[in-house]
Amino acid sequence: MYRHAAFFVTCLAMVPLVLGVVLVEGESPLHEQVALALTGTLVLAMLMLLRGWHGPAKTLVGLALLPLTLALASYVLPEYWIPLSQWDAMSRGLATGLTLEDWRPGLLTTIALLLLAMLVATRGRASQGGPLLLLMTALLLGIQALLDGMGLDAQLPRSAASPWSTLAMATLLTGLCVAALPGWRAHAAALRRTLTPSLLLVLAALLLWHHQKGVTTRELHATTETEARQLGDRLMREIFDHLAAVERFANAWTLTDTPPSQAEWDRLAAPYHHDFRYLLNIAFVDTDSRIMRIYPPSDSNRQVLGARLFDAQPAGREAVRRALVEQRIGRTEVIMLLQGVPGIIHYLPIPLDERRTLGAVAMVISLPMLADTLFSEVDTQHTSLLLTQGERILASQVPDTRLGPWQHEVQLDISGIPLRLTIQPSHSRLLEQLPRLPMVTLVTGLTLAYLLYLVLHGYIRLAHQHRRVHATNNELRREIRTRSQLQEEVEWLARHDELTRLPNRRLFMETLAANATRRPLSVLICDVDHFKRINDHQGHLVGDRYLEQLGRIGRDVVEPWGGLFARYGGEEFVAFLPLADSVRAREIAEALRQRLLDAALLHHDGRVLTVSIGVVTLTHGPLDIATLMQAADDALYRAKAEGRNRVKVAQALNTVEGA
Structure with a gap:
């Protein structure tokens, strides 16, 4: 299913x-x-x-x-x-x-x-x-x-x-x-014990990853933002240095009262242009706003020589007038230059005296060239740069790669003109700079959680198997003890009588054989007189009770002498008496017979239960159990024949070796 x-x-x-x-x-x-x-x-x-x-x-x-x-x-x-x-x-x-x-x-x-x-x-x-x-x-x-x-x-x-x-x-x-x-x-029980710590480790890894990811992302964002700000600061310093240099250049011409020649102009302007590559040109403007000298002498610059700025460039007319008429530094807004590119022009006056002016120095900043100078400090293959004034795009550099999610804007002040520089690193560059620690933490945490689960699960399974083995061993021990007890009971039953708890015929014979060398050695055979009447008239329960009583009496009488009292079969009992001669054996037999009389075990007609005993003693020679038992049985037969309730002793046996 x-x-x-x-x-x-x-x-x-x-x-x-x-x-x-x-x-x-x-x-x-x-x-x-x-x-x-x-x-x-x-x-x-x-x-x-x-x-x-x-x-x-x-x-x-x-x-x-x-x-x-x-x-x-x-x-x-x-x-x-x-x-x-x-x-x-x-x-x-x-x-x-x-x-x-x-x-x-x-x-x-x-x-x-x-x-x-x-x-x-x-x-x-x-x-x-x-x-x-x-x-x-x-x-x-x-x-x-x-x-x-x-x-x-x-x-x-x-x-x-x-x-x-x-x-x-x-x-x-x-x-x-x-x-x-x-x-x-x-595995339900094991899962509850293994999943909890493992899941806690997983959650800890996820939380740590999230925290580290946030920290590293913020740090990288701050780093790229700082780099953008530093780039803007470098540009601002560059502009300030440029203005200071322009003023020094303009002051150099106050020492003369004649317009410079082209050679003089080229000689002094060349170092400034070399230091500030974003200068489209450095020009000398006469009092009529005509461009009289220009450096460098490129094709686009030579085309504007002789141009009257009041007419050719209306957007910069006010700045030119300020320099030529008011003898103050004039600066245009971002305008379209005569060369066809956006830029800013600084006009610095060259005064002759308080009222007369020799002309003005025009420092022409090309914003595309300024952007190129700025962009040269950045890896433009992995960084997008955009220079704007309001909504107007002045210069841009966009790589072919995918851009990252962050844009950093830096406000620039180019001699009072606000510009905005937008910097956007590429996605690949950000990935290169991004620390791998959060990802490593997440993968490591999940791996450790998985290994912890495997270790705990294996440990719990081994513990469960150990408990099962331990339980099986205990059960096996109980089974062994039970079997041992049963074996002992079987062995005991094989050599004892279950009713009287006395040794049986087998144990008697084994004991007799084990003491074959002891002399003298006496054997008693006891038979309860008229026992059948007990079973017939009083029942087997009474008969069993009488047999148990006789067993206790026989054990009490025989065992103190080091002998063995056993049930031979039915109502017959036997006794083995090592180192007991015929006199001692007869005395023990008489004591046994008398103790039974004293017990007053009665027949149905009131007569006392009695026993007949045959005694035989082996004094010399090897043990022949059959001969010994036959001699005791013959003595018992004579006791019964002479009236029962008596002890008869057979003639002492003296067997011959090898007979």
Whole structure:
């Protein structure tokens, strides 16, 4: 049932995959297409596993693991190990113009797909960390959905996938859970003890990753902002130095009262132009606002020689007038220069006296050249630069690479003219500078949580097996003790009489044989007189009670002499008396007979129960048990024949060796 349900749920994962491909109509980014393709590969592998096609399923999982492993390595390996440019070079080996960021899924997507691949490969077994892998994947998918829903995935680096990929992975995860659920039930007790600490470590890793990610992102943002501000400060210092130099240049001409020649002008202007490359030209303007001298003598500059600025450049007329008439420094706004580019012109007067002016020095700043000077200090292949005045774009440099999410604006004051410099680093440059610590922390934390789960699960399983083995050993010990007791009881019953608890005939014979060398050796055979009447008239219970009583009496009489009193069979009892001669044996037999009389065990007619005893003693020679017992039995027969309730002693035996 679970297998069919898992197959059905896994098939449902194809729906968001198809929708993710169809609805975007090929407009989705390559990394999203890669995420959809890898998810689809794992879905197919899971369906094959559920159908029992393990070989092809493992092949598909291996194909999915290769790009996922490379993607994860690119996230966690330090930049000085494998720089991003090398990753891009390897990517371009797959397709022209392809970069790592083009095809690499987001960090959380990559980890979630790796966990799904592990779940498919292990089929979610609890012993191989299936429950923890499932919960970690669910947490990562939840964070992806949250980031995508809040629009926070534009941060560095990319973390989440599209909703379609997330939904497909969540559906596949549900199918894996349904398929593995029956196997988890057998480990329910162990799972509760292993999942809690492992999940706490996972949550700690996610929180630490989030914190470090925020810290490193803010630090990188602050670093790029500081670099932008420093770039603006350098430009401002450059402008201030330029103005000071212009004033020195203009003051140099106050020492003469004649307009400079072209050679003199070139000689003095050349060092200033060399130091300030963004100067389009340095010109001498006469009192009629005509451009009389200009440096450098480029084609575009020679074309403006002789031009009357009052007429040719109305936008700068006020600045020219201020320098020529008022003998004050004049500065234009950002205007279109005669050379056809935007720029700013500084006019510095060359006074002859308080009322007369020789002319003015025009320092022409080309904003494109100024931007080029500024941009030369920046890696323009990885940085976008935009110089604007209000909404007007004065100069721009935009690289072909993907730009990062941050723009830094620096306000510039070019001699009182407000300009704005916008700096935007490329995405790849930011990734190069971004520390890998948060990604390493996340991957390390998840790995440690997984290893902790495996260790705890293995420990708990070993402890459970140890308890089972211990219980089995205890049960085995109890069984051994029971069997030993039964064996002892069987052995005891084999040599004792169950009713009287006396040794039986076998034990008697074994004891007799064991004392074969002891002399003298006496044997008694006792037979209860008319015992059949007891059973016939008073019942077997009474008969058994009388036999038990006789057994106790016989043991009390015989054992103090070192002998053995045994039940021979029926109402017959025997006694073995080592080192007892015939006189002593007779005395013991008489004591036994008298003790039974004193017990007053009565027949149904009131007569006292009695016993007849035959005694035999072996004094010399080897033991012949049959002969010995026969002699005792003959003595018993004579006691019965002479009236019972008496002791008869057989003639002492003296056997011959080998007879």
